[in-house]
Amino acid sequence: MDDALSEFGRRDWETETDLESVRFAMVGLGWWTREEAIPATEQSDRCETTVVVSGHHDKAEDVAEIADDTATAITYDEFHDGAATDEYDAVYVATPNAKHLEFAESAAEFGKAVLCEKPMEATPERARRMVETCEDADVTLMVAYRMQTEPAVRRARELVREGAIGDPMVVHGSMSQDLLEMIPNPDQWRLNPDLSGPGTSVMDLGIYPLNTARFVLDADPTAVSSFARSTGDAFSDVPDEVATFQVEFDDGTLAACSASQNASQSSHLKVVGTEGEVSVEPAFFDRQNRKFALEVDGNRMSLDYKQVDQMLEEFDYFAHQLRTDGDIYPDGRHGLADIEAMAAIYESADEGSVMEL
Amino acid sequence: MDDALSEFGRRDWETETDLESVRFAMVGLGWWTREEAIPATEQSDRCETTVVVSGHHDKAEDVAEIADDTATAITYDEFHDGAATDEYDAVYVATPNAKHLEFAESAAEFGKAVLCEKPMEATPERARRMVETCEDADVTLMVAYRMQTEPAVRRARELVREGAIGDPMVVHGSMSQDLLEMIPNPDQWRLNPDLSGPGTSVMDLGIYPLNTARFVLDADPTAVSSFARSTGDAFSDVPDEVATFQVEFDDGTLAACSASQNASQSSHLKVVGTEGEVSVEPAFFDRQNRKFALEVDGNRMSLDYKQVDQMLEEFDYFAHQLRTDGDIYPDGRHGLADIEAMAAIYESADEGSVMEL
Secondary structure, X not given: OHHHHHOOOOOOOOOOOOOOOEEEEEEOOOHHHHHHHHHHHHHOOOEEEEEEEEOOHHHHHHHHHHOOOXXXXXXXXXXXXXXXXXXXXXXXXXXXXXXXXXXXXXXXXXXXXXXXXXXXXXXXXXXXXXXXXXXXXXXXXXEOOHHHHOHHHHHHHHHHHOOOOOOEEEEEEEEEEEXXXXXXXOOOHHHOHHHHOOOOHHHHHHHHHHHHHHHHHOOOEEEEEEEEEOOOHHHOOOOOOEEEEEEEEOOOOEEEEEEEXXXXXXXXXXXXXXXXXXXXOOOOOOOOOOOEEEEEOOEEEEEOOOOOOHHHHHHHHHHHHXXXXXXXXXXXXXXXXXXXXXXXXXXXXXXXXXXXX | OHHHHHOOOOOOOOOOOOOOOEEEEEEOOOHHHHHHHHHHHHHOOXXXXXXXXXXXHHHHHXXXXXXXXOOEEEEHHHHHOOOXXXXXXXXXXXXXXXXXXXXXXXHHHOOOEEEEOOOOOOOHHHHHHHHHHHHHHOOOEEEOOHHHHOHHHHHHHHHHHHOOOOOEEEXXXXXXEEHHHHOOOOOOHHHOHHHHOOOOHHHXXXXXXXXXXXXXXXXXXXXXXXXXXXXXXXXXXXXXXXXXEEEEEOOOOEEEEEEEOEEEEEEEEEEEEOOEEEEEOOOOOOOOOOOEEEEEOOEEEEEOOOOOOHHHHHHHHHHHHHHOXXXXXXXXXXXXXXXXXXXXXXXXXXXXXXXXX
């Protein structure tokens, strides 16, 4: 039992610690980049923010001042023109979804590795172009699934793989937040299909239970179906103020998921197998105290574990794999599968029928 | 806060306590009747088991000896022939699903009130016949939804009605158990479509999240869709060794639900609204310590409350409404709506399309 505790947060992916630092160009300087991503690189021994890239030069300059490393501030246009390419090794892309591709394309052109926020793009076509562009240029592409380097999720995955809960049978996963309380402006990119993709709640939140279930089960979706509705004025351009979706996985497991940008902050992930269950709740918000539980034979272990900085784990994983030439688990093709599944989820909600993948 | 605790278990439905006792004929003497229902009537001040009815006279005699009240033992045939009608006021029907109707019909013929286990019958047609038969005979019909008199569920319903969590947006509900561990015989009625209805997991377990969501939301389903699969040998005659189903309610709330007869015992109910969430977990097993939680504005109250005997609450509610001529909330038409929704869930899983109700 004490090993379970002392080893809970271990970086099982880490084989080397003495590695050359990776210098990042941070593209898209919204609150997530400023308050989560840049601070993570500052905490990291193997990552640093050396370039910051924004649509507006002034904003880039302001953010450059926040960053410790006397970063170079450039605009999107300057980035695409190849400015400061000597000053970074990799690009972190955190723009609106539908703008990820263009930055990945420029990065690939410059031979820079890409860490792209999820969802990786707005449509399967664009996501596929990103994959192919990076493959053709032979640059590393990782999709920024911070749950995949979250200890609770990695431990859940190990337990499932080892058979601790028997054969997985069913997953429940949810994520909701009050988007308009967080960003009190209906004119924002997450509510604009030109920038977000086919919708908001599934694209931005539903991807967490979807991808985390895939990762924990080590399985991929074979069919989806969905209900979605929007009634609030702010959600008139997107179909999914709230959505539920079901997923059938290639190992036979079924998942019941939900997502909402207009509900109280809430999240959970629960995997029930023939012999037990493993759960993380709250699950998906990085500034909440996530809790882990395992139940087998009616005996339940609940863990309040030392929370990690999820963005630090994610950036360190990316840098580690890059510097050790290791495989990236959430690579472009992995991310593309989610984009395809989510496109099918939206299509299912629209058409009222199951979509096979 | 102290009121919230001291009042948590209150019987808000109870207006009178000094009432004439209701004498029950217990029909179908499986373990549930023997270990849950009859003991509840023994504990109750206003219910008693006076007649026990089984397919086999010897079994009825054996169970009669268990019951405190020197109950009269009769067979199904004797029941239908009108035996011992002077000795009971109401009938509790706990046979396999597809046999409920015939006992309700006889009870109606004898002018006896009916407390019928859920699901009330195997098909909508048979459930509708039960409703109409009881209405025509002017006998009370209640479907035995023990969650509706469970304090945690009643408090959740009150909170939702009062707006404590804002507008309900999404519900998660699950129930699973290892049926073949509980009853180690693949040749059992719950796995036989002639007796169970179109399937096993949704009919026997999925009805809990479905009906409890209806009750807590005070809303009814307008559309459903479902995934179901059976791969285990014991489940070859039913489609749903495991199933997920989504429900759209007439108030706009969506629900993501699951049920499995071949998974570890697990259950939860969570209702997330625009302002907060209310949950019960574990939720649906009567011999588990259910837990209640309410979260509003990031403040979370978890209640370990004094567990009630759910069957005692249910029997006392039925008897109270019967003796006070009160309305029965889970009446025949209420139960029929679940049977119709579940028939649509099975049809959806079979056809791969949304079913409107």
